Amino acid sequence: MARLVMKFGGTSVANIERIRNVARHVKREVEAGHQVAVVVSAMAGKTNELVGWCREASALHDAREYDAVVASGEQVTAGLLAIVLQDMGIWARSWQGWQIPILTDGAHGAARITGADGSRIIQHFEERNEVAVVTGFQGIHQPTNRIATLGRGGSDTSAVALAAAIHADRCDIYTDVDGVYTTDPRIVPQARRLDRVSFEEMLEMASLGAKVLQVRSVELAMTHNVKTFVRSSFDDPADPKPGTLICDEEDIVEQQIVTGIAYSKDEAQITLRRVADKPGVAAAIFVPLADANINVDMIIQVVSDDTTTTDITFTVPAADYERAKTILEKARGEINYATLQGATDVVKVSAIGVGMRSHAGVAAKAFKALADKGINIRAITTSEIKFSVLIDAAYTELAVRTLHSLYGLDKA
Amino acid sequence: MARLVMKFGGTSVANIERIRNVARHVKREVEAGHQVAVVVSAMAGKTNELVGWCREASALHDAREYDAVVASGEQVTAGLLAIVLQDMGIWARSWQGWQIPILTDGAHGAARITGADGSRIIQHFEERNEVAVVTGFQGIHQPTNRIATLGRGGSDTSAVALAAAIHADRCDIYTDVDGVYTTDPRIVPQARRLDRVSFEEMLEMASLGAKVLQVRSVELAMTHNVKTFVRSSFDDPADPKPGTLICDEEDIVEQQIVTGIAYSKDEAQITLRRVADKPGVAAAIFVPLADANINVDMIIQVVSDDTTTTDITFTVPAADYERAKTILEKARGEINYATLQGATDVVKVSAIGVGMRSHAGVAAKAFKALADKGINIRAITTSEIKFSVLIDAAYTELAVRTLHSLYGLDKA
Numbered sequence: 146m147a148r149l150v151m152k153f154g155g156t157s158v159a160n161i162e163r164i165r166n167v168a169r170h171v172k173r174e175v176e177a178g179h180q181v182a183v184v185v186s187a188m189a190g191k192t193n194e195l196v197g198w199c200r201e202a203s204a205l206h207d208a209r210e211y212d213a214v215v216a217s218g219e220q221v222t223a224g225l226l227a228i229v230l231q232d233m234g235i236w237a238r239s240w241q242g243w244q245i246p247i248l249t250d251g252a253h254g255a256a257r258i259t260g261a262d263g264s265r266i267i268q269h270f271e272e273r274n275e276v277a278v279v280t281g282f283q284g285i286h287q288p289t290n291r292i293a294t295l296g297r298g299g300s301d302t303s304a305v306a307l308a309a310a311i312h313a314d315r316c317d318i319y320t321d322v323d324g325v326y327t328t329d330p331r332i333v334p335q336a337r338r339l340d341r342v343s344f345e346e347m348l349e350m351a352s353l354g355a356k357v358l359q360v361r362s363v364e365l366a367m368t369h370n371v372k373t374f375v376r377s378s379f380d381d382p383a384d385p386k387p388g389t390l391i392c393d394e395e396d397i398v399e400q401q402i403v404t405g406i407a408y409s410k411d412e413a414q415i416t417l418r419r420v421a422d423k424p425g426v427a428a429a430i431f432v433p434l435a436d437a438n439i440n441v442d443m444i445i446q447v448v449s450d451d452t453t454t455t456d457i458t459f460t461v462p463a464a465d466y467e468r469a470k471t472i473l474e475k476a477r478g479e480i481n482y483a484t485l486q487g488a489t490d491v492v493k494v495s496a497i498g499v500g501m502r503s504h505a506g507v508a509a510k511a512f513k514a515l516a517d518k519g520i521n522i523r524a525i526t527t528s529e530i531k532f533s534v535l536i537d538a539a540y541t542e543l544a545v546r547t548l549h550s551l552y553g554l555d556k557a
Numbered sequence: 558m559a560r561l562v563m564k565f566g567g568t569s570v571a572n573i574e575r576i577r578n579v580a581r582h583v584k585r586e587v588e589a590g591h592q593v594a595v596v597v598s599a600m601a602g603k604t605n606e607l608v609g610w611c612r613e614a615s616a617l618h619d620a621r622e623y624d625a626v627v628a629s630g631e632q633v634t635a636g637l638l639a640i641v642l643q644d645m646g647i648w649a650r651s652w653q654g655w656q657i658p659i660l661t662d663g664a665h666g667a668a669r670i671t672g673a674d675g676s677r678i679i680q681h682f683e684e685r686n687e688v689a690v691v692t693g694f695q696g697i698h699q700p701t702n703r704i705a706t707l708g709r710g711g712s713d714t715s716a717v718a719l720a721a722a723i724h725a726d727r728c729d730i731y732t733d734v735d736g737v738y739t740t741d742p743r744i745v746p747q748a749r750r751l752d753r754v755s756f757e758e759m760l761e762m763a764s765l766g767a768k769v770l771q772v773r774s775v776e777l778a779m780t781h782n783v784k785t786f787v788r789s790s791f792d793d794p795a796d797p798k799p800g801t802l803i804c805d806e807e808d809i810v811e812q813q814i815v816t817g818i819a820y821s822k823d824e825a826q827i828t829l830r831r832v833a834d835k836p837g838v839a840a841a842i843f844v845p846l847a848d849a850n851i852n853v854d855m856i857i858q859v860v861s862d863d864t865t866t867t868d869i870t871f872t873v874p875a876a877d878y879e880r881a882k883t884i885l886e887k888a889r890g891e892i893n894y895a896t897l898q899g900a901t902d903v904v905k906v907s908a909i910g911v912g913m914r915s916h917a918g919v920a921a922k923a924f925k926a927l928a929d930k931g932i933n934i935r936a937i938t939t940s941e942i943k944f945s946v947l948i949d950a951a952y953t954e955l956a957v958r959t960l961h962s963l964y965g966l967d968k969a
Binding site: 202 | 573576607610611613614615617618619621622623624625626628629630632633635636637639640641643644650651653655656702703704
């Protein structure tokens with residue numbers, strides 16, 4: 146007997162027929178003798194409808210009211226799944242975030258879970274092995290007693306938080322892919338599904354645009370050491386595939402040096418030429434950007450032709466590119482640069498692997514391989530377990546394929 | 558300064574444009590200096606959609622899960638109206654039944670309100686004259702902590718219960734008619750809107766099929782002496798009509814003998830001929846019907862041709878007619894009757910007025926007037942403030958018009 150959390154997203158519960166399919170997955174686990182809590186999203190399209198109404202009601206809507214409206218989507222799915230499970234002869238009941246309760250901070254619309262009380266759900270497990278069907282994406286803020294939502298994709302985080310609260314043996318995230326891949330299979334047909342990936346690697350992959358899991362849910366899984374599987378809800382409920390286990394580094398026996406290659410197209414590059422090379426100039430550039438909530442990622446500073454000035458290159462999210470340029474043009478007097486150059490047709494390609502910690506020269510190999518293919522590297526960043534290169538977008542596929550082969554990730 | 562509850566039904570909040578119109582009504586009252594709580598139903602059609610999903614999920618669905626699903630409709634409307642009000646510069650917030658709380662019993666799907674705590678809403682009135690937007694149709698059952706709905710039309714009851722809880726000066730029920738009429742204006746064009754009608758009269762009218770207000774809401778208004786207006790949400794928000802006040806009998810100065818004529822088509826008649834006239838026979842007939850939850854309304858017993866048997870005629874709701882016949886046929890041996898006759902093409906026409914209490918011969922006048930028109934009366938019942946006659950359905954309009962004129966209710 147194990148205790149587990151199963152999470153299903155919006156496309157998996159888009160109508161009653163799909164909800165019945167979800168119930169079959171749940172039934173399999175119940176019949177295997179497990180105690181099961183299910184976390185559900187709203188039916189696909191419902192959240193968009195609700196958000197649309199809020200926007201129509203007012204362009205500047207109160208986030209607390211937005212939350213009250215939008216949280217209703219999961220409430221509907223949870224009740225319906227409980228009904229379908231009962232119809233299959235399985236004890237089940239729905240739980241809304243405030244009933245458990247799942248507690249959040251007061252950042253309505255993008256709240257963080259601050260706690261969850263699993264005691265009543267566990268009590269119902271023990272008393273009659275009742276399946277708990279829990280509304281994802283939401284909790285309650287105290288002492289205001291108002292519903293708060295976690296922001297898009299928040300149901301993954303709900304599932305992991307619930308798994309921690311009920312001391313679940315594992316948390317299965319059912320999605321429309323059957324696991325985490327070494328890279329995007331649309332670009333590299335040789336991409337392999339990983340059996341296991343460490344929390345740290347998954348965090349880097351998630352934040353780099355391999356959008357399988359919400360970053361926050363991986364952080365939470367790492368903190369509470371929740372064994373989390375990514376698996377497909379479209380598998381045959383009677384014979385599902387295992388998916389990918391996201392787990393502690395120590396639980397991975399044969400650790401690769403590089404586990405995966407990710408890429409992110411939402412990048413823009415800004416270069417300031419001939420900036421006066423004196424103390425405080427970096428602050429003059431980056432403080433106004435930070436004040437405007439613009440995340441600066443890669444930063445490189447190189448000495449210019451003359452020795453009194455320097456060139457500074459950095460990246461910002463593509464969505465903030467125009468705003469960043471405006472801010473820097475306004476601050477030109479203070480920063481004192483000659484020209485501002487920018488590019489949006491750039492992409493960041495990254496290699497991730499905890500094995501890098503103990504292997505030198507991993508990145509250097511990549512620089513050479515990319516150069517051999519004629520790919521120019523605009524910027525580089527490295528961390529303990531990943532390195533990233535900024536290149537022209539036109540070379541995205543070539544670069545990803547090159548690194549995927551280089552580190553031995555191609556399918557046998 | 559007054560304190561008031563305003564209630565709007567599903568057609569009044571069917572989309573954002575109509576919700577904006579509701580907000581204009583609310584704004585008028587706020588600008589007049591009043592403290593306002595608004596009770597809203599789900600958008601028209603939404604409750605049916607949610608109910609449809611529950612039925613699709615299982616024919617025999619758990620009423621507690623049904624409630625969790627269906628209650629989401631009002632949650633959406635309450636949040637949206639709060640957003641629209643804020644957009645108009647009015648302090649407002651939504652309250653769900655469980656947040657107030659409005660307490661109910663455990664009869665999920667058709668729960669009764671057992672209490673409501675108005676203290677926090679009053680506190681918000683006092684602190685900053687904030688409009689409370691409250692989800693109708695629902696409350697919370699304790700100690701189970703689960704949402705319970707009141708059954709169709711329950712938002713009227715929510716509004717009255719809230720009015721009692723916050724000690725409101727009045728409760729305005731906005732609907733698609735502009736008040737309570739002396740009879741159905743589709744049948745009698747001379748029908749007049751009543752300025753005032755007593756709780757007792759309204760109860761009889763509501764239960765007799767003049768479906769303006771849910772019966773339970775009128776009972777509650779009477780118990781707590783809540784002055785309740787029925788008025789139109791389609792009036793110009795800047796210049797609304799007063800509607801009909803439902804109030805204590807003592808607040809009506811010029812009391813008419815008869816206030817209104819109601820009719821109900823949902824009736825069926827059953828006659829048992831030559832029933833043995835001995836003690837216990839009434840029980841033999843009516844106990845099995847009561848056990849099957851069939852409401853028997855009018856009952857007449859007349860002595861038959863011979864003196865050892867009697868004929869018994871009574872009415873049941875048309876929807877229960879076939880079921881009632883089956884039960885009586887099964888019990889034939891015990892009841893010992895000669896024949897069972899039935900009719901569904903019958904209608905009950907009633908005259909209602911608290912003035913009947915002090916005036917004799919009110920009903921007798923009606924029997925004569927109907928006889929003069931050649932209308933045969935199949936059964937009669939009378940109570941303190943109303944009398945009803947059962948007639949052939951073909952004579953409905955003629956009978957209603959005849960009584961409406963007879964008691965001086967036609968428009969001048």
